[in-house]
Amino acid sequence: xxxxxxKTDSVAKEFSGVRVLDDISIDISEGEIFGIxxxxxxxxxxxxxxxxGIYQPTEGDxxxxxxxxxxxxxxxxxxxxISTIPQEFNLVEHLNVYENIFLGQEHQQKGLLLDxxxxxxxxxxxxxxxxxxxxxxxxxGELSVAQKQMVEIAKAVAYESRLxxxxxxTTVLTANEISVLFDLMRDLSDRGVTIIYISxxxxxxxxxxxxxxxxxxxxxxGLYATDEISEHEMANMMVGRELNQMFxxxxxxxxxxxxxxxxxxxxxxxNDVNFHLKKGEILGFFGLVGAGxxxxxxxxxxxxxxxxGTIEIGGExxxxxxxxxxxxxxxxxxxxxxxxxxxxxxxxxxxxxxxxSLRKYLRNLLINRKRELAKxxxxxxxxNIQTPSIRARLETLSGGNQQKVSLVKSxxxxxxxxxxxxPTRGIDVSAKxxxxxxxxxxxxxxxxxxxxxxxxxxxxxxxxxxxxxxEGEITGILExxxxxEEQIMYHATGxxxxxxx
Amino acid sequence: xxxxxxxxxxxxxxxxxxxxxxxxxxxxxxxxxxASSFASPIFLKWRNLTNVLRQISYTGTIALGMTFVxxxxxxxxxxxxxxxxxxxxxxxMVNYFGGGLLAILIAILVGLLMGAAAGAFxxxxxxxxxxxxxxxxxxxxxxxxxxxxxxxxxGEFRSTSRLFPQLxxxxxxxxxxxxxxxxxxxxxxxxxxxxxxxxxxxxxxxxNERVAEYSAINVQRIKFLTYIITGVNVGITAVLLSSRLxxxxxxxxxxxFELDAIAAVIIGGTMLSGGSGSVFGTxxxxxxxxxxxxxxxxxxxxxxxxxxxxxxxxIGAVLIQRQRG
Numbered sequence: 147x148x149x150x151x152x153k154t155d156s157v158a159k160e161f162s163g164v165r166v167l168d169d170i171s172i173d174i175s176e177g178e179i180f181g182i183x184x185x186x187x188x189x190x191x192x193x194x195x196x197x198x199g200i201y202q203p204t205e206g207d208x209x210x211x212x213x214x215x216x217x218x219x220x221x222x223x224x225x226x227x228i229s230t231i232p233q234e235f236n237l238v239e240h241l242n243v244y245e246n247i248f249l250g251q252e253h254q255q256k257g258l259l260l261d262x263x264x265x266x267x268x269x270x271x272x273x274x275x276x277x278x279x280x281x282x283x284x285x286x287g288e289l290s291v292a293q294k295q296m297v298e299i300a301k302a303v304a305y306e307s308r309l310x311x312x313x314x315x316t317t318v319l320t321a322n323e324i325s326v327l328f329d330l331m332r333d334l335s336d337r338g339v340t341i342i343y344i345s346x347x348x349x350x351x352x353x354x355x356x357x358x359x360x361x362x363x364x365x366x367x368g369l370y371a372t373d374e375i376s377e378h379e380m381a382n383m384m385v386g387r388e389l390n391q392m393f394x395x396x397x398x399x400x401x402x403x404x405x406x407x408x409x410x411x412x413x414x415x416x417n418d419v420n421f422h423l424k425k426g427e428i429l430g431f432f433g434l435v436g437a438g439x440x441x442x443x444x445x446x447x448x449x450x451x452x453x454x455g456t457i458e459i460g461g462e463x464x465x466x467x468x469x470x471x472x473x474x475x476x477x478x479x480x481x482x483x484x485x486x487x488x489x490x491x492x493x494x495x496x497x498x499x500x501x502x503s504l505r506k507y508l509r510n511l512l513i514n515r516k517r518e519l520a521k522x523x524x525x526x527x528x529x530n531i532q533t534p535s536i537r538a539r540l541e542t543l544s545g546g547n548q549q550k551v552s553l554v555k556s557x558x559x560x561x562x563x564x565x566x567x568x569p570t571r572g573i574d575v576s577a578k579x580x581x582x583x584x585x586x587x588x589x590x591x592x593x594x595x596x597x598x599x600x601x602x603x604x605x606x607x608x609x610x611x612x613x614x615x616x617e618g619e620i621t622g623i624l625e626x627x628x629x630x631e632e633q634i635m636y637h638a639t640g641x642x643x644x645x646x647x
Numbered sequence: 648x649x650x651x652x653x654x655x656x657x658x659x660x661x662x663x664x665x666x667x668x669x670x671x672x673x674x675x676x677x678x679x680x681x682a683s684s685f686a687s688p689i690f691l692k693w694r695n696l697t698n699v700l701r702q703i704s705y706t707g708t709i710a711l712g713m714t715f716v717x718x719x720x721x722x723x724x725x726x727x728x729x730x731x732x733x734x735x736x737x738x739x740m741v742n743y744f745g746g747g748l749l750a751i752l753i754a755i756l757v758g759l760l761m762g763a764a765a766g767a768f769x770x771x772x773x774x775x776x777x778x779x780x781x782x783x784x785x786x787x788x789x790x791x792x793x794x795x796x797x798x799x800x801x802g803e804f805r806s807t808s809r810l811f812p813q814l815x816x817x818x819x820x821x822x823x824x825x826x827x828x829x830x831x832x833x834x835x836x837x838x839x840x841x842x843x844x845x846x847x848x849x850x851x852x853x854x855n856e857r858v859a860e861y862s863a864i865n866v867q868r869i870k871f872l873t874y875i876i877t878g879v880n881v882g883i884t885a886v887l888l889s890s891r892l893x894x895x896x897x898x899x900x901x902x903x904f905e906l907d908a909i910a911a912v913i914i915g916g917t918m919l920s921g922g923s924g925s926v927f928g929t930x931x932x933x934x935x936x937x938x939x940x941x942x943x944x945x946x947x948x949x950x951x952x953x954x955x956x957x958x959x960x961x962i963g964a965v966l967i968q969r970q971r972g
Contacts (some may be wrong), residue, residue, distance in 0.1 A: 449861060469863035478863070487861045492922050501851060501862045504844050508950045512842045555862070 147390065148175040150212060151340045152197065152309060159192050167192045167364045170206070179331060179341045181355030181372065183348065183573040185384055186546040189364040189534065190344050190451060193234075194311050197342070198230050199223040209259030226338045227308030231315050234485075236303045239287040244269040246286055252638040260526050262485055263374040273298040290323075290646040291318045292435060301326065303334070310334065311342045317572050320435060328354050331334060334397045361384055374501070385576045391443050393607035394586040399427030404594040405445070405477075405563055410633035415441040417618040418479065419455070421562065427454070428590045430609030431598040434638050438618035439598045440482055443565050447479045459563070478561035482568040482598070484545070488552035491541040495533060496522040498540055498551055503558040528578070546577035551582070564588060570604065582608060602631055614638050655866035671967075672931045674917050687945040695945075697823055699937045703911075705730075707933035708884045710911035711836045712877030713930045717912050718840075719873045720853040721780040725769060726881050726908055730901030733761045733796050733885035735946050738804035738895050738950035743827045746808030752813075757855035759952055761881040765791065766878020769872035788905070792897075799897040815891030825887045829930070832880070837926040851872060853921030910957065911936055914964040936960065936969075 152563045159167040167189040174180045195201040195365050196208070197219035203323050208215045210226055246267045253261040253268075253556045269282035278296040286294065295318050302310055316324045331341055331354060345351050351358055352372045359368040360383040367383050406422040415438050423429050431439045446451045446457065457464055457475075464475045472479070481487035489498050496518040500507050507514050507521075522536055529550045534542055540551060549569070556564065566585065570578045585608065589595055599605050605612055612624045614637035622637040683690045690696075696795045709726050718724050743835040744750030765787070770784045840846035851859040852869045858865050884904075889895045905936075915932030917924025939960055943953050 186869050467662075468865070469861060469867065474865045481861055486855070487857050490851055492854050493851070497850075500866075501847070504847060508844060511844075512838070513844065513847065515842075637747060 147164075148177055150174070151176045151178075151210065152342075153209035153212075154193075154196075154203075155207040155209070157193075157203045157208065159189075159196060159201060162348070165364060167196075167203075168366075168561055170361075170366055172369070174342065174358060177335050177338045177532065178354050179335050180350040180359070180470065181353055182344045182361065183358060183363035183380060184367075184383055185576055186544040187363070188361040188384070190558055191313070191363060194230065194313060194342070194344070194360070197223075197309075197601045198228050198311060198436060221509060224305070224603055226432050227306065228311070229302040229305045229307040229309070230311040231302045231313060232289065233313045234319075235294050236296060237286045237294060237301075240285065242285050243273075243280055243289075243297055244282040244328075244628075245298060247272070247304050249301075251305070261460050266300045269300070272304060275303075276300060276330060278323075290435065292320065292323060295319060297321070303330075307339060308593045309340045310343070311344075313344045314346065314572060315343075316345065316347060316537050317436075324350070338430060346572070346643065348380045348575075351380070351390050352377055357589070370550050380444055381575050384574070392482045393511045393582055394608060395425070396428070396608065397586075397588070397589065399424040399594075399610055400592065401425075406458040406461075408456045409460070410457070410538075411453045412441060412445040412446060412450050413452075413453055415618050416445050416452075419618075420618055421613055421623060422608075422615070423594045425594055426591055427598050427611070428585065428609045430513060430605040430612040431596060432600070432602070432605045432612055433615035435600070437615040437638070439599035439615050440494060441618070442566055442615070443479060443567055443596070443598060446565065447477055458568070468523060473561075476560075476562035477565065478556040478559050478563070480567060480569055483572065484548055484552055489548055489555070490538050491548075492539055495526070495531075495551060499555050499558055501555060503560075505560075521558070525558075529554060529584075545574040549573055549577065550580070553581070561593065563594045563596070565598070566602065567598045569597075570599070573622060602634060648741070667789050668888050672914060672915075672928050672935070675914075676931050676935050676938075679935060683942050684939055686942065689945055690942070693821070695941070697821070697826070697939045698828075700934070701823040702934045702940075704823070704829040705884045705888050706907040706936075707829050707878050707911060708748070708825075708832060708887070709877070709904060710908040710915075710929045710933050711832055711926060712873075713881035713908045714836070714912050714915070714917055714924055714926055715779075715849055715873040717909070717917055717919065718853045718921055718924040719870055720856070721773065721847045721870060721873065722784065722909070723766075723769060724781065724784040724905045725791055725875060726877065727901040727906075728734070728788050728790075728795065728903035729762070729765050729878070729881045730885045730888065731795045731895060731897060732791040732883050733758050733765065734889040734895040734900055735798055735804045735897060736761050737797075737886055737889050738806045741806045741808050741811050744867050746806065746810065748810060750808065751811055751814070753912075754884050756884045759879055762878040762885065763875050763881070763883025764878070765881070766869070768877070768939050769878070770874030770967075773874065774867040774871045795897040795900075801897070804889070804895040804897065805972040806889070808893070811890050812893045815889075821840055828883065828887065831914040832883070833926055833930045836876075840924075845869070845872070850923055878951035894938060907936060907957075909935075910961045910964075911967070913961060916968070918968060920967065932964075954968045 157167065158165065162497065170193060182190050182193065183505065186267055192201065196203050198221045199222060214393050218442050238249065247269050248265050252263050255261040266282040275494050276296055276299065278293065279482045280289065280293050280296060283565050289297065296317060299315060300313045301438055310604045314552060316327065320329065335341060343355055344352065347536065355372050357369060358372050359369045360380065362384060380437065392568055403422050410419040419442055433439050441450065445452050448468045448471050457466055461474055466472050467476060500518050504513065505519050516517055519536060526536065531550050532544065532547050540548055543551065569581050585595055585597065597608055605631055609629065612629050613620050613635060614624065614634055616638055624633055654695050701834060713723060713726065740754035740757050741750050744753050770783055772778055773780050783964045815825060819827055840849065848864050848869045851862065851864055856866055888900065910930035912929050913919055915928030915934055917928060925962055934958065939956060940953060943956060
């Protein structure tokens, strides 16, 4: 067996008396790809931050290369060859790709001027290796989310790391990009680079990792060779109970039409979109990145100005020119980008939850704080929102719980039509199941749902019908037996169209 | 177990938050107040204290409006020259309508409307023209001063009314009228910020504009209104200032008010980056600035050095903010 690279001995971490990580002993070898899975708040991030020196362990010892590390800090970690690809991007938006990759370790000419050519060439090589078609002098701000992720990966690789920690690197990548990334990871591993891989996508963990450690509530649950454990078993370990069925039963919708969209366009982004949504129906929207699903949703709710088309709700035409109009017409939207469009991280729970529906909480022009708190308390119980306190600011909540607040915020407007945009992105298995159950309860109560997702499995498991989009157009609306992986991908990639011709 | 720790956390958090945001500036004020009473025997005299309060009532009133602008993520540099401009018009109105009670009432009304209009002008260019508030109000800062000089023909605006000065000079229950107005406005704006939909929206816009937009808030309208609020407060200040002096000097009136108003807001604990803040904090910030100048005077520090000390106080306040954030 290869040499041990990272070892922790009974490591524990406490924050103001609360133990968030307890008695973790791992031993990871050189060149190993080591998976860590667990729900939000299981202690994965804390463990990583101990390894890369951001946190000091309260108890226990840390070894690197067989030597005990007395005091790790981010600077030493970098020196020793530990790099981390964080979940949230850490790139300077107005610098270009190569400047970001070499930020803090610029190559210099004669010790004074920056060696721009060399850095560009190195960046170009890296991008080739990643099969990413990103010019070295492109501005970060102009890149797509997936491209940014690739730059983040290139940045970590450029450091000639010995230990590479990846926290959910594939959330925004397409299947093709993921497979390139995995090839690169295997290549790095062959060269002796150790990789710690954290993901909610158990299928990927099983595919790429040799061993996987399961954490739950800060405690060690088990360590398994990935070829000896199934995805289902992994999920059960994480949650600590038997997960029977991921998706609730799909119920038939009612006959009445809740909303009808006719000829809706927004420039080139949304092109002549027609569909109807029945009462109590879940209509899925699938498409590859850039297919225009979010743009369509934003056009419906009036964030974007439509260039043509009409919206009918309950058989009557409505004029939606702003998000306020959409709320008044009974449409709620759960945005895809929680941090930038969903919640206010410096606001507390009640102020977030009532932000859209604040009118309901006014008495003689003043906000009735008691009623806000009562409603918040009700939602906390109903949705099992884990929070330090009822008045906690959202920045102190985990991603999954922030997502629940974002959802409750839209729900509090009492909508008839609810548009979910990637509602399960970056949240763990049991939070996902909570979301699915919630959506099912909504349609049970006669609310109609538009369900935008990039996860085929979800789309197939949840929806009555599936609309597939490509380049701003709906290329097909699938029903019943047509809802399967082949058909959906056919329409999403445009192969179907060619076949017809 | 989780319930009890929940409650403890809640209490902890409440204490710490109250501590940081409200009591920080208040504590600084108390320390400064006690130190000043020891440093100078004159400081605690009623006359001196009311004088300090009267002096801060002008920029303090403007600072209350500025608090809304800054929380929403903007800034207004034009308030000083806007004060001179509106003040000049107020004096002209008092004279034009004969200097009696009716003339004064008309002048006050015109002053408030002019302030609102000037604020609306700033707000309109910022929201419709999508120009950075810093640039727009830097431009209007120059414009208002120049218009004031033009209208005055380089002379002073001088009122002939005997009644008009009584508003700015007068007392009610031994406290100057402008101070009463400042206190009343503080209570009003504090309720507006903390208890109304508008106040909540102002914080939301400053915290994250896009989230606010997706939350069905009319972001541009909220921003626009914060500049109008500031304009109205400038109008009030202009009336009080011109009444106190019974004149307005087109060159010096209101000069440097923007700095003092912004400083009061920042010292009061409102984040320069927007998103949250406190109206009472701004009042405290204004009083702190007032006491600092007063003490420098009482201790015989050269007036030329006062700007340095004020500058240090402002920078210090921002540094403390940075550490908190």
